Amino acid sequence: MQIDYLIIGQGISGTWLSYYLQKEGKSFLVIDNHFKEAPSRISAGIINPVTGRRHVEVWMAKEILPFAWNAYTQLGKELGISAISQKNIIDFFPGPQMRVSFLQRVEEKGEYVFNYAEQNQFHSMFNYEFGCGEIRPAYTAHLETLLPVWRQQLKERKTLLEEEFDFNELKISLSKIHYKDIIADKIIFCDGNSSCNNPYFHLLPFAPNKGELLIAEIPGLPQTSIYKKGMMLVPLVTKGLWWVGSDYAWKFENADPTNAFRERTEQLLKDWLKIPYKIVAHLSGTRPATLERRPFVGIHPHHPNVGLLNGMGTKGCSLAPFFARQLTENLVYKKPVLPEADIMRFSKILAR
Ligand SMILES: Cc1cc2nc3c(=O)[nH]c(=O)nc-3n(C[C@H](O)[C@H](O)[C@H](O)COP(=O)(O)OP(=O)(O)OC[C@H]3O[C@@H](n4cnc5c(N)ncnc54)[C@H](O)[C@@H]3O)c2cc1C
Known part of the structure; x- marks a missing residue:
């Protein structure tokens, strides 16, 4: 199977990213293990304009x-x-x-x-x-309504694999990524706290x-x-x-x-x-909170086929649609991601 993007995770981040990529006519596959206690499945969904x-x-x-x-x-x-x-x-x-x-x-x-x-x-x-x-x-x-309905749509379109993502099966070459029988241009991780153990991103200040x-x-x-x-x-x-x-x-x-x-x-x-x-x-x-309370969005500074939409912390419901749109425009039109959210800011750390 050959696709544009392999997305890991269908919490609120993976849902919005797949929605915007679909709008751009891009092909993708989402892999999600349907972790019951994922924050997106137990969140109150509050979007509060004030804090503290x-x-x-x-x-x-x-x-x-x-x-x-x-x-x-x-x-x-x-x-x-x-x-x-x-x-x-x-x-x-x-x-x-x-x-x-x-x-x-x-x-x-x-x-x-x-x-x-x-x-x-x-x-x-x-x-x-x-x-x-x-x-x-x-x-x-x-x-509680949106995630299952979007999941059902992904299933009907045969764009969802309900399984655990296995890093041992991932191979990254210069221009493509390979995962089992899937070849994609890029892999984008929207897997919440699982990214703390991701070899590409574990050094980020989660x-x-x-x-x-x-x-x-x-x-x-x-x-x-x-x-x-x-x-x-x-x-x-x-x-x-x-x-x-x-x-x-x-x-x-x-x-x-x-x-x-x-x-x-x-x-x-x-x-x-x-x-x-x-x-x-x-x-x-x-x-999936971060030390400086800003999300992690964008393409890995040293691995151009690997991306991240994460670090939504306590405000995933409001941040995820906004930054999923930014990431999509970055992927499709090369528009810049907001510097305060772009993982480029960790270029030195991610070079280790
Ligand atoms: C108690 C609580 C209350 C909250 N209330 C609010 C609120 O009111 N308003 C608000 O804005 N935010 C709230 N949040 C925060 C919000 O829930 C998060 O910011 C948001 O859900 C993060 O979404 P995500 O998609 O980035 O990550 P996640 O929700 O963690 O989604 C990751 C997805 O990836 C999948 N996955 C992970 N690892 C793998 C793997 N190895 N293989 C396959 N699939 C994998 C998981 O099953 C999951 O579906 C709350 C969080 C908690 C815990």
């Missing part, structure tokens, strides 16, 4: 957020699904200090943060002593970050908003189901769910919610 205690605008918000909204909307239309929703985030202040800092940000005319007029609106559902603010617009990408979550049934909660008080409560596509999380651990023994997270989060829900709920799952995974 100070609610500062996220990196490149003005470009990346509208791009994501348009990209998911368009892909959803093409697939006949809803791939993204616009939401507001109701931010319940956990204490007086958080209230002061949020309201200060509103006074400073910080974008995306607003006073919430109906302070008493949620008293029948939540306990909150210090009031709430509003963050908008935020979005939820519906990865910093995997573990996150856990609960899935809860909360039938009485309006699904028009995301709710936040220390943790996020995010409506899932299945009516009545909510994503509850997450934490951020830089040091961890393994990627398994822990009792400590479950107990802490159950206590938080007990204190916060006034309406009935039931926990139905506890999951965990590791985000």
Whole structure:
């Protein structure tokens, strides 16, 4: 089989890269082992315009957020699904200090943060002593619908191999790559944290970050908003189901769910919610984060047939479509990748 690109991984990065390459009329094959705890399969799908205690605008918000909204909307239309929703985030202040800092940000005319007029609106559902603010617009990408539907389309077009990628079978010559009976112009790795062990990319400053979550049934909660008080409560596509999380651990023994997270989060829900709920799952995974919190995108500086779309960290839902498009334009039209994301910046490290 002879193709233009061999793509490893069908998380959110591999999904968007294969979509854009398809749009350019390129031939490709995706290999994916359908790892159940891949971050793309357990993510909340939140696209939040602000970050941190100070609610500062996220990196490149003005470009990346509208791009994501348009990209998911368009892909959803093409697939006949809803791939993204616009939401507001109701931010319940956990204490007086958080209230002061949020309201200060509103006074400073910080974008995306607003006073919430109906302070008493949620008293029948939540306990909150210090009031709430509003963050908008935020979005939820519906990865639990999008990834399987795209996968099904890849299968129908015979462009998906459901198996483990085996490095021993990969041979790279000057102009082509060979993998089993496949010959391709380039191989592009979209395999999340597996790239930490990839002989071409393991020297990059990856910093995997573990996150856990609960899935809860909360039938009485309006699904028009995301709710936040220390943790996020995010409506899932299945009516009545909510994503509850997450934490951020830089040091961890393994990627398994822990009792400590479950107990802490159950206590938080007990204190916060006034309406009935039931926990139905506890999951965990590791985000493909990077030390300098910027993605890894582009062609290997010393191996022109090997590429990477990775390092999406905590923001894969917004970054993946934007940088998959950049990588596609780089591959097809030789347009440059944004220098802050281009793996060329690690040319010296990758020469070792
Ligand atoms: C708990 C949690 C909550 C999160 N919430 C959000 C959120 O709300 N918003 C947000 O923007 N981001 C969130 N993230 C981060 C987001 O999920 C990631 O940035 C994103 O999913 C990374 O996508 P990816 O496709 O690059 O990698 P991955 O999701 O890791 O996908 C890699 C794919 O490659 C496949 N693969 C790997 N190795 C091999 C191999 N050897 N052979 C074959 N196939 C292979 C895997 O099966 C997988 O399908 C969250 C992450 C976690 C863990």
